[in-house]
Amino acid sequence: MDVTKDGTDYNCTEACDNSYYGYNCTEKCNCLISSVPCNKSTGMCPGGKCDKGWTGESCNEECSEGYYGSNCLGFCNNCLNTSCGIFEGNCNDKFSGPQCTDSQPIKNPGLITTIIGGFCAAVFVIILTLMLCIVYRKCCRSKKQTNHSYMEQNNKICSSTTDQTEIYENVKGNFSSAENIRLSFTKKHDRKISIDNISSNDLPDEEEEGNVNVYGNVISENDICQYKIRIEDLANVIIEKRHDEGFEQEYKMFPKGLIHAHIEGSKEENKAKNRFLTTWPYDHSRVVLKGDTQYDYINANYIDSYHKQKAYIATQGPKRNTLRDFWHMVWQENVCKIVMVTQLEENEKKKCYQYWPQLTNDPLEVDYYTLNMQEEKQHSEYVYRLIKVKHKKAKEERKVHHYHFTQWSDHGVPDSIKLVNFYRAVKNNTSDQQGPLLVHCSAGIGRTGTFIAIDSLYEHGKSVGYVDIVEYVKMMRKDRLNMIQTFEQYEAVFEALQELFTVPDTSIPLQDFCKHVDKQDNMTVPRNRNVYRLEFQEYSSNGSFLVTQCPLKETVVDFWTMVYDHDSSIVVLLDTPNEDARLWSGKDKTLKLEGFDIDLDIDNTPEGVQLTLVHIENQPDKRSIFVFYAKEFENGSPSLPSTTDMIVLLERVTEQRKQRTGPVTVVCRNGATKSGLFVALSLILEKMKIDDQVDVFQVIRTMRLRRPEFLSNYDQYEYCYKCIKYFIEQDSVYANL
Incomplete structure (x- = not known):
């Protein structure tokens, strides 16, 4: 009886073609980049990126109803008679646009003439606008060549592959496929106009940290390359962006609102666990509670850094009814550092429930966990707490370092010097535990995103000599909505990075x-x-x-x-x-x-x-x-x-x-x-x-x-x-x- 080895043909003499894998090479690869072969034995694609319409470890499972695209991350719910197409999310009756999001009844034949006329007029206006823009840019070109000389240098560090749909980048050394940074730029989402808004009746009692649309979309991949900034040019870039409102204009380009599936957070049994009615974690990146817990839901997402997948956990400030879930997550994910960038109460509004003991050596019991604050020290910009966590069932103890920044007002931005001093204090405390860094504010998106961006971009910038803040904000927002919530917070990232790159740590x-x-x-x-x-x-x-x-x-x-x-x-x-x-x-x-x-x-x-x-x-x-x-x-x-x-x-x-x-x-x-x-x-x-x-x-x-x-x-x-x-x-x- 002939027996073949996985990844070889019937004669066991040749490896499978790039498009096939498995026993006798009978299974077809479904990778997003067809030129890159899948694993010959398992069918796993590089970085786990499946082709449109497919998901699963081996990319051999078709998208479920209501989902589409690469890894089935797209979500559509506006189809009239059936689900959208699993590959492109194509529309059905009474909805238009690539992903069935634009409500436009177009079946009435009597409207065809009007529609065609309107379309022609719109095309004319667009052409006229483009011509005016071209003339304007030519007039300003000489000035830009003087003031934007750093942009010419930035173009040299832009990859020639920026027009591809998928970008893979190894920052330094030989990383495993899980550590390759994946950035998806979906052309069909480019600059879609938001059509869904949250009414005032949907808002919770606690006001969210920023006013945003619930559904929005993403930046074009063609815009990304120009935003790479060499470290030595960062100061000049900041000056120029302040002069021409560049921070505000760039911030408007980011994807806003819920752009991926978020079914778990919107379920009735989980709504009470959300601090804000419209801030839900995406299904594909949410932290799933495992083990001894009745429910697996918590409003938290994994966020990748440039060097590591799931380097951070971005989460909302704990509520009274999520206290147990919060500490279960800390234990499950082996978290040894918590960064808190909110006060318990701001402007007479509750922002976070106190989840640590009130006094040192006065234990707090939370379900199976006993929390004992062994140390609490007030610093000029923050409070440091050392919390010993004991799991009563596992009979195991761990230490958690808690850094509480006290100089960041709601909706505002902190002084960059104080923020950097705090950041350095967090980084200077090393630990043997390899769990993610947990960061939270109130909603877990604005101040949380700002801190995470500073850390990831600084570590990456030290390795490669440049930063791409636009790219990383987009990278965060693919895993949690509205990370970095205002253009002022976006500007604060630039300021903190300049401080970190130009001023050494002078504390002794x-x-x-x-x-x-x-x-x-x-x-x-x-x-x-x-x-x-x-x-x-x-x-x-x-x-x-x-x-x-x-x-x-x-x-x-x-x-x-x-x-x-x-x-x-x-x-x-x-x-x-x-x-x-x-x-x-x-x-x-x-x-x-x-x-x-x-x-x-x-x-x-x-x-x-x-x-x-x-x-x-x-x-x-x-x-x-x-x-x-x-x-x-x-x-x-x-x-x-x-x-x-x-x-x-x-x-x-x-x-x-x-x-x-x-x-x-x-x-x-x-x-x-x-x-x-x-x-x-x-x-x-x-x-x-x-x-x-x-x-x-x-x-x-x-x-x-x-x-x-x-x-x-x-x-x-x-x-x-x-x-x-x-x-x-x-x-x-x-x-x-």
Whole structure:
């Protein structure tokens, strides 16, 4: 009896042709790219991409009713008498368009003439518009060649295969077929006009994070290549897009709404598990709960990175009734890091149910899971929590690192420096577990998509030297709807990537700072002053300080008005006030100003004086103001004070702040030189105590984005390092006494 081997012919002498596989080569391959052979034994296609109308591991199962296209990912439900075609999703009666989505009754013969006439008119308008566009582009070509020189370089990195329907890209090294990045550009979906809208009656009680159409479509593959940006050109691209509304225009091209099948999320028994009525996970990429669970549904999708399939899980913020499902998913998927980019409540709206214990060492029981928060630490931009998860049935324990970013408002975008600092904190914590990174906000699409895009694009950009943000947003949206929800969030991805690629991580662990400064001999300080200044572009103040110049005679009232209006109760004078602009009088004397009386209460203290500020119009509204005046600073000399004097002053002000509220008003002759030093050192020390790290560069950089006059020379920058080193050494001495 003749026995043949899978993948060979009847004589077992030759491998199957590219189009066939299996026993005696009798099974036909159904791969999307016919020129690439399937597996000769199993029939599996490269990357699991089946031809139109087929699905399954071996691509040998026809699409079910209502589905069509490659891997049966297309979904149609508007056919009148039967299902759409499994290959192209062709239309039937009373619906037009390639996928039966445009409702157009066209059977009445009396309308044919009208339709033909309208069609001809539309064609004429389109031709006329194209001619005008061509003329306009020719007029602007010379300008674009000057301003868009980086685009010529980008064209060199665009693949010659961009006109193909399927793109396969290996980023670096030899990846398995499962790690090949697959991007499908479906021509028949190109720029379809949305026809379905959600009415206000369908909205849930909780408002979704953005206003979107529920059904939409995708970008043409011909548009993709031009959006590859070399790392060195990123800054220029950002400037240009801001100038011509490029971010907004690009964002409008992305596929919006539900473009793939989403049956499970819309089922009646699962609706209560969705935080928003119109935010459903796609069936093909949803996380399916397995094992000991009554239902397999959770509103979560796998998202691919450039280097790995299912690198992320994008999910909504847990609800009370999905708490068990959430932790079951964390356990099932071996998640060791959770990134949370929402608050529990924002603008008096519930955004997420608290799914971790309230206090450390106060366990929370969730079905078969016992959660014990072993550590909770507040950092300047985020909260870190270490949660031990115990599975009572499996008798196994795991650790989950929880990173909660607290600087991202709903519908808004965070400061790029703060976001990057948070991102680096997440990445710096390595773990042996290989599960996906779980990211969630409220709906699990806007802020979640922004963070995921930053991570994937940054890691990919380091390997290849360019980023294609348009491509990756499309890549995310094929697996979860509306990832990155506003054009402002889209712009934030650009800004964060520029920050990551151009500014190194300058934070130094507290315990290593002194040795680092001594060893490097201040090599961490950027000595190229031109580069240093170019980095400072924008700033977000934390409101802890008011910085101003010594008032003139005609601005004394304005000075005290500012102090009063901002509830400042501490003033730090780093220069002697102008003689004709007294801020208070002597003992037992009242300085009367327009609207204010200022009395001297306590004089001749080592630190300064205590005043009473009386607002005449609002009597008896009296404010106690403590004024520090540093005699070591008040000689008017531009020379830097000793590190000892500066640290002593900072400590005295810090002690006084414990007893008072409101911002500290810092005053020097020009409102920049000495004030900038004082504020910078205050913020560096404050951040150091919170984060157990020293980052002189980022603090000063952030300040200079707001006011470039701060710390405008290298000596002042170096002085900050010396002061912090002195503070740490002195603190260590006192700690050992």
